[in-house]
Structures are given as C-alpha cells and as structure tokens.
Amino acid sequence: MDPLRAAPGADIVLAAVAGEPGVHVVGGAVRDALRGEVPRELDLVVEGDALAVARHAAERVGGTLTVHERFGTATIRTGDFAFDLAGARRETYERPGALPTVELGATIEEDLARRDFTVNAMAVSLHDGRLTTWPGAREDLDNGVLRVLHERSFIDDPTRMLRLARYAARLGFAPSSLALIDPGLFATVTGDRLGNELKLLLREPRSAFGDLGAWGLGAALLGPEFRVWWLTERAPTGLLALAACCTAIAREGLAARLNHLGFERQDREIVVASASGFERLHGHLDGSDADVWRLLRRERVETVQLLAAAGDAGAQRWLDRIRHRKLSISGDDLVAAGLTGAAVGEGLSRAMIALLEGHAPGREEQLRAAIPS
Known part of the structure; x- marks a missing residue:
C-alpha cells in the first residue's frame, strides 16, 4: 500500500472512498506498486453501484461530480485534481476491432478478464487489502513478461499490439505474445484510435519504435518505407523519433497517413517537415x-x-x-540607406554571409557588404 499512497493525488482519492466496500485499485497502479514503484495515477473499479460510491466520495472531499450513467463511470474533481470511478464490467466484441459492448454488474474477477496483459490484470481492495490477480499474473510480473490474457486479444482490440510495444519499452519486459501479432488487424480499427495509441507511444523510450519496425506495425500504420535506423544514444525522442522512422516516406503520403491517424496540424507539420528535410539535406x-x-x-x-x-x-x-550569430545592423539601417522591398532581405543575407566568412565582423563592414556599390 505504501507506493499506492504515494501516487499523485492519492491522499484525496483514498479519503474520498474510505470505508466504501467493493472499491479496488486496478491495473498499472497495482503492477507498479508490486514492483516497489510509485504509480502515475490510481485507477478505481467498484464492485456494485459505482455511481452511488462516487456521490458519497464527492461529498466527502467537497468535489464536483460528473456522472456517465450509460458507462457506469463518474469523475470527481476537487481543485485542480480529478479522478474516476468505474463500475466493474464485462465486455464483449461483436466483431474484430469493434468497440466493446459493456455489461455492468460484474465481479472484480470478471472485470480483470477485459484487461490487455496479465501484469495489468491485478486489483487490490481498498477495504481489506485483498489482492486479486489473473492466473499467472504474479509470475509474469516477477519474470518481466508481457502476455495477453487469451489468443483473441489482438483480434478483439488491435490497439493492444501498440500497447505491447509501449509497455515493453517502458517496463523493459519481454513480450511473449509475438506469434499473435497481425498488422493486418489495424484495418478493423479507426485511424483515431490507432493514432491515440501511437501518440502515447511517443512518450516512451525510443526502443518502442524498434519494436514497431520489427513487428511490421510501423509499416502498417505509416507505409512500407517505415524504417528504424537510429536507435543510438543520439537518437531523438517524441515527434522527432517518429520523423526519424519516416524519412523515406513521400511527403504527401506521410501527411495523409498522419491526418488519418488524427495528428493535429502542428504535429503533422513537424513530422513531415523534419522527415522530408532530412532526406533532402x-x-x-x-x-x-x-x-x-x-x-x-x-x-x-x-x-x-x-x-x-x-x-x-x-x-x-x-x-x-x-x-x-547576430548582425550588428538591422533592416531599418538598410531602409535608411535607401533599400526597399526584397532588397532589404537580400542585403541582410549578404551581410550575414560576410559575417560568417569572417569579412564583416563589425557594423561598418556589414553595411558595406549589404549595400551594393
């Protein structure tokens, strides 16, 4: 419990649900706590009426409550901090890649069955400290293994293949479900959902991109020219890591793929300009x-x-x-000397080149270089 209590906002969360039966911390928070690490956040699942628990919790901490009755979830906000409570649920998939059909009223064991990997399928009761785990989860955690819960996991939700790369890079765990990877399954998922997972992957160590390349996921997302050539200590991270993998992809095609994946305009421009500029220069x-x-x-x-x-x-x-390097002159100096329009910019360029070549270290030399004789 000590790592859980040290999580950001844990004092608020634990005070809000104190004494409530059926409340569990689930998923990555439990995984990290069992590794002796402080979780990034506490995810809560309630066996029973999560909305009733949420109303009581909001009253205890004087927070505002937003209820999502259709999904059995609620958000409590107090000050700048917010946290969610979700009702334990069962999920079924009508077709590959579809969003799940949710059925509330599940047990915590049934709720764990909808998780992505065994090491994330663990829950600890805040009422009595009881730990509930998926079979083999503790062994996989101890051995540093990422394993899906069943053979249809990637078929049900192909974005889990991207999560496999993400968690492998972050945790340093060995993926054990590689035989189940099928990049063709991405065709069953909307671009926005794939893009959301890819954006999360940008925050992880650069080795995640190596897995995308090795498993064929990068090519499926962005084109067959996707390549990983830069996994060194000098390698970039974030958007530049993505650009580094896309230098051989045609500019228009890359822009179209990023747009399909829901990247915002500013981020698209950074990736496309960096990748195409690299190839050119x-x-x-x-x-x-x-x-x-x-x-x-x-x-x-x-x-x-x-x-x-x-x-x-x-x-x-x-x-x-x-x-x-900065010039000692400005455009105003050239306008005062009689230059106008494009001639001002051209004059400043001549002055800068003269400065860099060592011919115009000071103001007078730069003016002579900028103004045609």
Missing part, C-alpha cells in the same frame, strides 16, 4: 558555416535537430554556433 552539410547557413536558414529547427541526431556535423554546428 542529409550528407550535404559539409561546407563552410556560410554554406550551412544558406542551406538551413529557412528550415525548421526540428529538421536540423534530426540531422544532428544522425551525426551530421554541419547541422550540429548550426545548432551550437551558426544560428546564434
């Missing part, structure tokens, strides 16, 4: 500082970061030094 930044500036001056910083992560010395020079 990699290996061409071995010139002088002025040459590198000419090539990178209009590129996104993320593109240059990706190039540097791949060991491109010119990109690293740009990040460390070149981009920080």
Whole structure:
C-alpha cells in the first residue's frame, strides 16, 4: 500500500472512498506498486453501484461530480485534481476491432478478464487489502513478461499490439505474445484510435519504435518505407523519433497517413517537415558555416535537430554556433540607406554571409557588404 499512497493525488482519492466496500485499485497502479514503484495515477473499479460510491466520495472531499450513467463511470474533481470511478464490467466484441459492448454488474474477477496483459490484470481492495490477480499474473510480473490474457486479444482490440510495444519499452519486459501479432488487424480499427495509441507511444523510450519496425506495425500504420535506423544514444525522442522512422516516406503520403491517424496540424507539420528535410539535406552539410547557413536558414529547427541526431556535423554546428550569430545592423539601417522591398532581405543575407566568412565582423563592414556599390 505504501507506493499506492504515494501516487499523485492519492491522499484525496483514498479519503474520498474510505470505508466504501467493493472499491479496488486496478491495473498499472497495482503492477507498479508490486514492483516497489510509485504509480502515475490510481485507477478505481467498484464492485456494485459505482455511481452511488462516487456521490458519497464527492461529498466527502467537497468535489464536483460528473456522472456517465450509460458507462457506469463518474469523475470527481476537487481543485485542480480529478479522478474516476468505474463500475466493474464485462465486455464483449461483436466483431474484430469493434468497440466493446459493456455489461455492468460484474465481479472484480470478471472485470480483470477485459484487461490487455496479465501484469495489468491485478486489483487490490481498498477495504481489506485483498489482492486479486489473473492466473499467472504474479509470475509474469516477477519474470518481466508481457502476455495477453487469451489468443483473441489482438483480434478483439488491435490497439493492444501498440500497447505491447509501449509497455515493453517502458517496463523493459519481454513480450511473449509475438506469434499473435497481425498488422493486418489495424484495418478493423479507426485511424483515431490507432493514432491515440501511437501518440502515447511517443512518450516512451525510443526502443518502442524498434519494436514497431520489427513487428511490421510501423509499416502498417505509416507505409512500407517505415524504417528504424537510429536507435543510438543520439537518437531523438517524441515527434522527432517518429520523423526519424519516416524519412523515406513521400511527403504527401506521410501527411495523409498522419491526418488519418488524427495528428493535429502542428504535429503533422513537424513530422513531415523534419522527415522530408532530412532526406533532402542529409550528407550535404559539409561546407563552410556560410554554406550551412544558406542551406538551413529557412528550415525548421526540428529538421536540423534530426540531422544532428544522425551525426551530421554541419547541422550540429548550426545548432551550437551558426544560428546564434547576430548582425550588428538591422533592416531599418538598410531602409535608411535607401533599400526597399526584397532588397532589404537580400542585403541582410549578404551581410550575414560576410559575417560568417569572417569579412564583416563589425557594423561598418556589414553595411558595406549589404549595400551594393
């Protein structure tokens, strides 16, 4: 219980449900606590009437209550903190990849049966401390193994294949259900659901992308050109890790796939610009500082970061030094000297090149370089 009590907001959660029978902490929180780690959050499941428990809990902590009667769940918010209570449920799938049909009124054992992996199919009662686990869950936790609960698990919910890569990277566990992986199952799931899991995977260690490549999941999501070539200490993370895997994918096709997966415009632009810019510039930044500036001056910083992560010395020079060089003159100086329109920008470019080449260290030299004689 000590790791559970140390979880963010645990003092509020535990006070809210104190004395309520049938309340369990479930899933990853129990997994992490049994490993002696502090969970990221406490997920609660109630055997019985979860909405009644939620109403009592909201009164105890003076919180506001939002009820989702159709799903048997409720959210309690107090101050800046919020937590959920869910009724124990059974789930069935009408077809592969479909959202589950939910039936409330289940036991905690039946609720655990809907979990993704055995190490997440564990619950501890807050009433009496009783631990309930799926058969083999403790052994898999002790041995560091990720195992699905049954052979149809990925058919029922193909996004679990992405979760397998995510948890394997985070926990350092060995996946044992690889024979059941079928990237073709992604065709039964909406792009938004797949994209949501992929976005969560961006937060995990870079080795998760290695699994996507090895298992064929990356190709199924983003195209056959998906490749993992950068799993080194210099490798990027987050959106740049995704871009690094997509450098061989055509710009338009990559944008379309990311749009299908529900990535927001800003994130799509970062991935597409970084990936396509890398393919265009990699290996061409071995010139002088002025040459590198000419090539990178209009590129996104993320593109240059990706190039540097791949060991491109010119990109690293740009990040460390070149981009920080500043002129002693401004556009106002050139306007005062009689330049207008595009000529102002062209003059500043000439001055910057002269500065980087060592010909114009000061204001007067830069003005001479900027203004045609």
